[in-house]
Amino acid sequence: MKSSEKTFTAIVETAYRMFSEYGIAKTTYSMIAEEVGISKPSIYYYFKSKEELINYIFEEVCKAIEFSAFFTLKNFTKDNFKDELVAVGFRMIEEQAKDKHFNRVIQEYLLLASRNKKYIQRFEMVQQEFLVGFEDLLKRGSDLGVTSSVNVHAKAHMLAMILDNIGNFMLLDVKIDYKQVWIEAVATIIRDEV
């Protein structure tokens, strides 16, 4: 890795961490520069404005939370459907618990997006992909005969909401057995009578 790439990476990673610790608005080039160990104007060589840095990290975050990063429809079969659904949820919960900055940065950008047309569209894409992804999944489950075929729409949205909000609860360190909640949620969409 070239020296300039190293600096670039250091800036991005430091900014990401500081966005989490202090918030995007309160993170300054001075703070980042000091932490990285370079001068403040040096950052302008890589990101010509703070907004550009914010945009860059936003795109990184979006890529990390795409539905396809977690779910592969083909992996779900009649026999493993419930277990696979539980497992994928567990994987997401673990990922979120592992990176303590992740949820906070997401929430930061969620607020930014709610105020800024530039971000909102990209975020809605991700959100929509999740809703449609879950719906396709439940339709497949219904075709396979393992999930109920009524109210697939609302049930899919319910699952998306629960998974999505686990991150929100983690923010406050709420002492919940998130995996148990997910098991419970999955159970409600699985056909009992098989």
Add this chain to the structure above:
Amino acid sequence: MKSSEKTFTAIVETAYRMFSEYGIAKTTYSMIAEEVGISKPSIYYYFKSKEELINYIFEEVCKAIEFSAFFTLKNFTKDNFKDELVAVGFRMIEEQAKDKHFNRVIQEYLLLASRNKKYIQRFEMVQQEFLVGFEDLLKRGSDLGVTSSVNVHAKAHMLAMILDNIGNFMLLDVKIDYKQVWIEAVATIIRDEV
């Protein structure tokens, strides 16, 4: 209402709206003063620092989201249990949809709380009250024979998460039939075999 009370109220309401529109960090005394139509130093007569203003609005918001502000355990009977639960959820959804600033300000404070011991305790109280509230409710439902008595804990947390996250989804204007999702969620905790 005295003139000073009017100014006080104007400052608080303007700040609340601006916290939503621009975020807490990016809302300045200058902006508030201009909007209210007073000078910047005048605000210091009512709130001796920006932090004090932030604290005040935080407490207002906390009062508005207490579990007891929505749920009254005694109102739930064997006959109306499901309908009452659905109705209370609807009321919360409507309240959130009515005040477009509400969800954003909550999210702002959620992030603040996740970084600040002073806020986190108060917020955890509210959050905890909600979790325990739902649990008590489901226990009552179980005693009345209308809800399942297994996994009451996880089921209660699931309901809390769904209701809580509706606000999050509203932030992005996600086109979801929130009421239908809530109906679906309530249905999953109601005993089918009566």
Add this chain to the structure above:
DNA sequence: GTCTATAAAAAGATAGAC
């Protein structure tokens, strides 16, 4: 690529007149 120096604007906050 990274630095020093510096500009321009705006922040939070106070002093003190009225």
Add this chain to the structure above:
DNA sequence: GTCTATCTTTTTATAGAC
């Protein structure tokens, strides 16, 4: 209570040397 004037600090950002 509300104002004008002002202070201090910090911000984003640029110019230009090395």
